[in-house]
Amino acid sequence: MSKRSRLKNLSANPDAPLTHECHKKPVSRREFIAQGFRAGTATLLGTSALSLLGERAHAISPDLLDKYYNPASCDLANVxxxxxxxxxxxxxxxxNIAGSNVLVGGFAGQRDALSTAGYTKLGVPPDFLPQxxxxxxxxxxxxxxxxxxxLFHSESAMLRGILERAGEDTQAGVNGAVIPCRSDNDTGNNPHNPTYxxxxxxxxxxxxxxxxxxxxxxxxxxxxxxxxIDPELRPTKIDRPSDASGLVDVGDLNQILSDPADVVAVMESMKRITDxxxxxxxxxxxxxxxxxxKxxxxxxxLKSADTLERFSNPAELDPSIDPNIVGANGIFTADEFASDxxxxxxxxxxKLVMDGRAAAGTITLGGYDYHTGDRRTGESRDLRAGRCIGAVLEYARRVNTPVMIYVFSDGSVASNGTIEVVDSISGRIDKGVWSGDNSSTGASFFLVYDPSGQPQLLDTGPNDTARHQQIGWMRPDAxxxxxxxxxxxxxxxxxETVVLNYMALHGDEGLFDAFFPSQGLGSAERRLAYxxxxxxxxxGATGTLNG
Structure with missing residues (x-):
């Protein structure tokens, strides 16, 4: 008989910090973020060398392209x-990603059932096994x-959040894959981020x-x-609308000069004085x-002047005034946006990534070290993560642009079989509480949206698509x-596997060796399985987006 949780007073507020008797008090930045004491934000103390590219040919004064301008290292051309x-x-x-959210199975794919004990470890009680x-x-x-x-578990809180924000037309253009992978818990030595x-x-x-x-x-x-890692590409911190619009903010100059052309002229003069x-x-x-x-x-x-010439209106970068994102017909209501x-x-x-202003972006959601001896804490956080993921998918459809979304976590959790009744898609049901860290139950996954049609899995033989949708597998014990x-x-x-899959979406998988000569995934034939x-x-044929 399953044990039932007796915890009554734990908050389901996804912003509430987490405390664990089995963990030391948080000291480092990553420990504060993991336990929800910080929101994955910080103050930017230094600027990166931005590659400020624009949408049309140079309109800055030709004399600025002087002896100090080297197009090989100072690229101002269009993308x-x-x-x-x-x-x-x-x-x-x-x-938690595997089992209670994205299904993970044995060798044959997501529907290759694990043992009942295995699913219990993944927070899925015997009455709610996928099959x-x-x-x-x-x-x-x-x-x-x-x-x-x-494939998701039909009672997944993360799925519930995604479907809440991504409409049916968006859902029809989405496909994805899951990668079972071990990841150490409570350590800063987890190099998960693929954006470089x-x-x-x-x-x-x-x-x-x-x-x-x-x-x-x-x-x-x-x-x-x-x-x-390339130090010159260190990511610029963006975690609020003012960070985005502030990328082209010239401060008091806008109050002194009303004509954007005059502001550009001032920046050009600064460049001449510098030279x-x-x-x-x-x-x-x-x-x-x-x-x-020099x-x-x-x-x-030069880049500062060029950027202001190309992006003279900061409002173009501000998500809070984009009707696709906020408002009566937006992805978020005004109240939701203001309060979360x-x-x-x-x-x-x-918005910066989907509109082409940035190449790739990372969104850190804090407080996912949620093995708090209950289930509601993790459910509320998974639900909000799903809403954020769904928002990106829905915005991609609204701007008619493909997107690849990758979801990962530094470690994982497991259940000891104790049950808590929580709100779910079909009402209040039993789910296993998260009782502790467990690096062996880890997984990451990615979703791909294409407005031209649902992405198609590779198919190199009988029942092969299932093994491409699940890259790897779990043992019966999860x-x-x-x-x-x-x-x-x-x-x-x-x-490397995530980057390989990104390249494959462009038909560039054959270039993987050239781009990453020290890669550890093996030959092209072996990489096909991943x-x-x-x-x-x-x-298109050139490996870039049509149009």
Missing amino acids: AGRKIPFVCFDLAGGA NQNPNNADSNDFVNDRLGL GIYQAGARGQLLQLIGSSASVSGGNSMAPAMM MRLDLSKTMMPGQEDQRL ERISCEY REFRKTASVM SVDTAATPAANNVNLLV TAFNKLASV
């Missing part, structure tokens, strides 16, 4: 062909939901390259693989280093089979 926007969600602390009959599910008569292509790799795979933004809701090297809570100063300066650096340093300094002033910081954070990042794929027991190779989808219908 020559756009790649698929990329947004990742970093669920800080070790969230059981479910009279409340008219679509399949079981506890499986396939509306997003990727996405940039290396060809993604570019018009205004800047990488953004993230935390002012960290990765832009999120988890680290990025060390071999992919005059550089002419008189001696850096004492050897050889070409003197010239390179080019770099001059380039930043995670919605504002998500909207700020997704522990990751760490020998299934390179990603299963190596977070660095998990990131690839989920064919090239998207929205991608």
Whole structure:
């Protein structure tokens, strides 16, 4: 007989901080975020070298393209062909993904059932096993939901949030894949973030390259693989509408000068003055280093002038006044947007990425170390994560642009079989409480939306699509089979697997060796088993988006 939780007073507020008797008091930034004491934000103390690209040919004064302008290192040209926007969600602390949210099965795929004890470990009680009959599910008569292509448990709180924000037309264009993978708990050594790799795979933004809701090297809570980090691409911190609109804010100049052309003229003059100063300066650096340093300094002033010429209206970057995002017909109501910081954070990042201003973005959601001995705490957080994921999918449909969304967490949780009755899709039902960390139950997943039609899984043989939708597998006891794929027991190779799949959406998987010569996924033939989808219908022959 299942035990039932006696906890009565724990808050289901997704902003409430988490306390654990089995954890020391939080000390580091990532520990505060994981336990919900911070929201995955920070103050930006330094600026990155932004790649400020625009939408039309240069309109800045020709004399600025002087001896300090090096087009090889100071690219002001248009983005020559756009790649698929990329947004990742970093669920800080070790969230549940497998079983209670995205289904994970054995060797044959998501429907290859685990043992009853295995599902219990994943928070799914015996009465709600995926294969059981479910009279409340008219679509399949079981506890499986396939509306997003990727199979979710029909009572998943995360799924509930996604479907709440992503309409039926959006859902029809979505598919996804899950990657069972072991990930250590309560450690800062989890290099989950793939955004540097996405940039290396060809993604570019018009205004800047990488953004993230935390002012960290990765832009999120988890680290990025060390071999992919480029210090010049350090993500710019974006976690609220004012951060986005402030990217082209010139402060008091707008109060003094009403004509944007005059503001640009001032910035151009600053560049000329800087060049005059550089002419008189001696850096004492050897050889070409003197010239390179001066080019770099001059380039930043040139980019500032160029950016203001191309993006003279900060309102174009502000999600709070975009009717697709906020308002009567928006993804969020005005009250929701004003009262939930995670919605504002998500909207700020997704708009910059989906509108092509940034190449890739990370959204950190804090408080996912939720093994609090109850279930309601985790349910409320999973529900909100789903709403944020669904918002990105819905916005992609509204702006008619594909997107790849990657969801990961630094660790995972497990249930001891104790039951709590919680609100769910079909009413109040039994679910297993989260009783502790468990790195062996980990998984990550990605969803892909294409306005030109649902992404198609690779099919290289009988029943092969199921093994491309689930890259790897779990043992019957719900522990990751760490020998299934390179990603299963190596977070660095998990990131490589995600980047490989991003490239495959463009038909660029054959370039993986050239872009990542030290990759650890093996030969092209072997990598095929770790690839989920064919090239998207929205991608043309050149590997960039049509139109």
